[in-house]
Amino acid sequence: MIPMPTQLSGAKFLAQRHRALLADEPRVGKTGAAIIAADMIIAKRIDVVTTASGRAVWRRGFISWGKINRSIGIVGLDKNAVNCDVRIFSYNGATKFTPNRINDLVILDESHNCKNPESQRTKALLGKAVSGGLYLHNENSFVKTSTRAWFLTGTPLPHDPSDIWTTLRSSCPERLLADNTRGWPDVTRFEDFRHRYCKVYMKKVSNWKRIPVVVSGRNETELRERLGDFMLRRTQQDIGLRPPVYELFPLIISESVRNNLFTQVAKVAILVAAEQNDTHTLDLHLGPLRRLTGAIKAEAVAGAVKEEFDNGLKKIVLMYWHKEVGDILQDRLSAFNPLRIDGSTSAKDREHYESVFAKRDEHQVMLGQIQAAGEAVDFSAANELWFVEQSFSPKDMAQAAMRITNVNQAQNTFVRVCYIEGSIDEAVQATLLRLFTAIKGVIE
Amino acid sequence: MIKIELTIDPTKSVYEQLLSQVEVFRPVTAPVTVSVVDEDYPNVQPTPTPKPKRTRKTATLEQVATKTIVTAMTLPDPNQQDSADETAEVASDVLTHDDVRSVVGDYTKRFGIAAAQKKIPVILGCPIADIPDDQESLQAAIDKIQNEMSDGPDVIEDTPLFADDLEDEVTEQDVRDALMLYAKTYDVDAKMTNTLIDGPEILKKTFGPSVTALRLIPKDPASYKKALKAITEATEQNWFKRNKLKVV
Numbered sequence: 001m002i003p004m005p006t007q008l009s010g011a012k013f014l015a016q017r018h019r020a021l022l023a024d025e026p027r028v029g030k031t032g033a034a035i036i037a038a039d040m041i042i043a044k045r046i047d048v049v050t051t052a053s054g055r056a057v058w059r060r061g062f063i064s065w066g067k068i069n070r071s072i073g074i075v076g077l078d079k080n081a082v083n084c085d086v087r088i089f090s091y092n093g094a095t096k097f098t099p100n101r102i103n104d105l106v107i108l109d110e111s112h113n114c115k116n117p118e119s120q121r122t123k124a125l126l127g128k129a130v131s132g133g134l135y136l137h138n139e140n141s142f143v144k145t146s147t148r149a150w151f152l153t154g155t156p157l158p159h160d161p162s163d164i165w166t167t168l169r170s171s172c173p174e175r176l177l178a179d180n181t182r183g184w185p186d187v188t189r190f191e192d193f194r195h196r197y198c199k200v201y202m203k204k205v206s207n208w209k210r211i212p213v214v215v216s217g218r219n220e221t222e223l224r225e226r227l228g229d230f231m232l233r234r235t236q237q238d239i240g241l242r243p244p245v246y247e248l249f250p251l252i253i254s255e256s257v258r259n260n261l262f263t264q265v266a267k268v269a270i271l272v273a274a275e276q277n278d279t280h281t282l283d284l285h286l287g288p289l290r291r292l293t294g295a296i297k298a299e300a301v302a303g304a305v306k307e308e309f310d311n312g313l314k315k316i317v318l319m320y321w322h323k324e325v326g327d328i329l330q331d332r333l334s335a336f337n338p339l340r341i342d343g344s345t346s347a348k349d350r351e352h353y354e355s356v357f358a359k360r361d362e363h364q365v366m367l368g369q370i371q372a373a374g375e376a377v378d379f380s381a382a383n384e385l386w387f388v389e390q391s392f393s394p395k396d397m398a399q400a401a402m403r404i405t406n407v408n409q410a411q412n413t414f415v416r417v418c419y420i421e422g423s424i425d426e427a428v429q430a431t432l433l434r435l436f437t438a439i440k441g442v443i444e
Numbered sequence: 445m446i447k448i449e450l451t452i453d454p455t456k457s458v459y460e461q462l463l464s465q466v467e468v469f470r471p472v473t474a475p476v477t478v479s480v481v482d483e484d485y486p487n488v489q490p491t492p493t494p495k496p497k498r499t500r501k502t503a504t505l506e507q508v509a510t511k512t513i514v515t516a517m518t519l520p521d522p523n524q525q526d527s528a529d530e531t532a533e534v535a536s537d538v539l540t541h542d543d544v545r546s547v548v549g550d551y552t553k554r555f556g557i558a559a560a561q562k563k564i565p566v567i568l569g570c571p572i573a574d575i576p577d578d579q580e581s582l583q584a585a586i587d588k589i590q591n592e593m594s595d596g597p598d599v600i601e602d603t604p605l606f607a608d609d610l611e612d613e614v615t616e617q618d619v620r621d622a623l624m625l626y627a628k629t630y631d632v633d634a635k636m637t638n639t640l641i642d643g644p645e646i647l648k649k650t651f652g653p654s655v656t657a658l659r660l661i662p663k664d665p666a667s668y669k670k671a672l673k674a675i676t677e678a679t680e681q682n683w684f685k686r687n688k689l690k691v692v
Contacts, residue, residue: 003542012541015573039545040572042564044557063457067549068557082613082665085557100664104561426459 006239011036013232019171023233026154026312035065043104050109052090053304056250095124111151115163126170132189155312160214161197244405244413250421251300294325294389301388302332315382317366321389338365341373374400383411539582547589614668622675630686642684650674
């Protein structure tokens with residue numbers, strides 16, 4: 001993998017710092033940059049804490065980006081993962097884990113998950129703030145005072161400026177001190193920080209209780225100057241529009257479910273058929289499994305999509321094959337007001353949904369049956385499309401992917417093919433992805 | 445019938461292994477067939493067919509309608525991305541810090557990460573990220589590492605920093621299993637009378653008087669390992685002189 005110039009500069013930024021915040025916009029390439037930086041400092045023992053759906057992505061990232069051979073394990077999933085060089089944790093997993101070794105590096109991916117100083121998660125990872133933040137007890141946390149730690153997030157301030165206090169308090173408390181020459185007060189304590197950089201009013205919830213509610217920010221310039229070179233942020237515009245990125249997206253499914261699914265299939269025949277685009281043989285061997293596999297993948301995808309929205313994604317298109325898979329996705333993602341186009345959708349409704357998806361922000365998810373929604377619609381309001389299931393015909397895939405990778409698209413686009421990690425599904429999806437990417441190159 | 449058997453290492457990537465195993469079946473080029481059912485399709489071409497048999501009947505309307513387009517297309521190489529990357533690397537004469545990183549990666553593969561952590565900053569005189577971003581400096585850094593590799597001794601195995609950690613992790617379940625084995629060895633019935641007395645004693649001897657139950661063992665692999673070792677020893681050496689059950 002050849003890094004983009006922005007990834008290299010991001011990697012250098014991280015490698016030159018003991019603590020740093022890489023706040024590039026989503027999809028600018030933070031994961032690759034962090035792994036390159038880890039190589040630059042020749043880190044061996046690395047703990048990565050990420051979202052549940054991000055764990056497999058990081059494992060794949062270390063394999064594809066890393067130039068140093070390290071053993072990699074997902075804690076809670078892989079046997080002996082705690083003894084691996086690179087240990088990958090979910091936030092929930094890390095909260096329950098007692099850090100038991102000295103690391104060369106800790107990477108907190110989507111670090112805005114530690115924004116609340118009172119949460120158990122923040123205490124386990126960054127330490128416990130005492131006396132309102134005047135002291136920090138981090139001897140038993142993942143990120144100790146001596147730990148080299150990098151924070152990655154596309155949304156460093158998901159709600160208001162006070163969200164970044166935990167990161168600054170744990171990593172660069174000197175930046176929170178008073179600077180009389182500039183007229184900056186000491187904001188080491190959380191409440192001082194919040195009142196300095198946020199407009200807060202006390203909302204009455206009962207006769208005896210009032211809670212602080214942030215209504216807007218203030219002194220933003222001062223906060224930006226305090227952050228200084230601790231944070232680096234680039235936008236998608238900074239890296240320029242690039243050709244669509246096609247990648248595989250691993251889904252973590254429990255081993256027992258995975259084994260039960262795939263024990264009986266003729267793996268070699270399937271792979272040869274996929275390579276030769278022999279859809280008949282693929283149907284013969286995988287047909288009965290596809291519906292079941294799709295349903296299992298849909299559950300995992302729904303969780304991953306929720307996390308992507310938490311991490312700053314605005315809209316997404318999900319392509320599926322089976323009606324049941326569409327039903328599951330529609331149900332699990334109902335909070336995001338999904339729109340759905342399948343074979344039963346009338347031409348008038350198709351047009352209406354397309355228009356609504358483009359214009360209204362509350363509709364964040366578009367569900368499309370690969371064939372029915374693969375033509376004559378424009379979903380370029382989203383710049384990310386996931387294939388929850390694949391068609392065995394690469395042409396269907398290529399056409400469906402063009403719903404976002406078209407001339408109306410003003411952002412970088414990403415097409416992800418979801419697969420069940422460590423199964424025959426992984427190999428089949430990889431082969432089909434290559435085929436459909438090649439076809440797409442021809443027909444575009 | 446041809447039977448194909450594959451040997452797959454469960455500890456490595458299934459995908460990579462399967463792909464490499466079936467690599468031999470991959471044709472360099474193959475026709476991609478796209479079915480067309482639309483009668484109005486303007487460029488319908490007949491499928492190349494072998495020599496017609498004498499008994500062949502005239503095609504029906506449905507058969508004519510379901511003809512295929514055959515487009516010769518090169519199938520992508522399984523390592524297409526790698527090949528493209530390599531080509532791009534060769535094509536690009538401009539050195540970056542990524543090139544230095546690659547050489548450092550080679551160094552770690554030969555001498556180990558621990559050795560690289562110690563020696564690379566000494567060889568370069570600065571961390572990799574601090575190498576000036578100009579061609580001369582980057583080339584000099586690469587040359588220095590490559591010279592060190594060519595002058596260096598034979599390949600050294602990477603010594604783990606904490607060898608104990610590389611052993612299998614012991615969990616609470618392992619300790620529980622060991623205690624059950626103790627019960628099977630020295631208890632006559634399911635009430636586990638002897639184990640209920642001896643178990644706390646073993647733990648007290650191992651961890652001190654405050655640890656009298658499994659749930660009180662410190663929750664880390666090292667402590668579980670210690671507990672497992674003590675219970676196994678108690679079982680093997682019969683610490684409390686219990687009557688051993690005869691296994692039927």
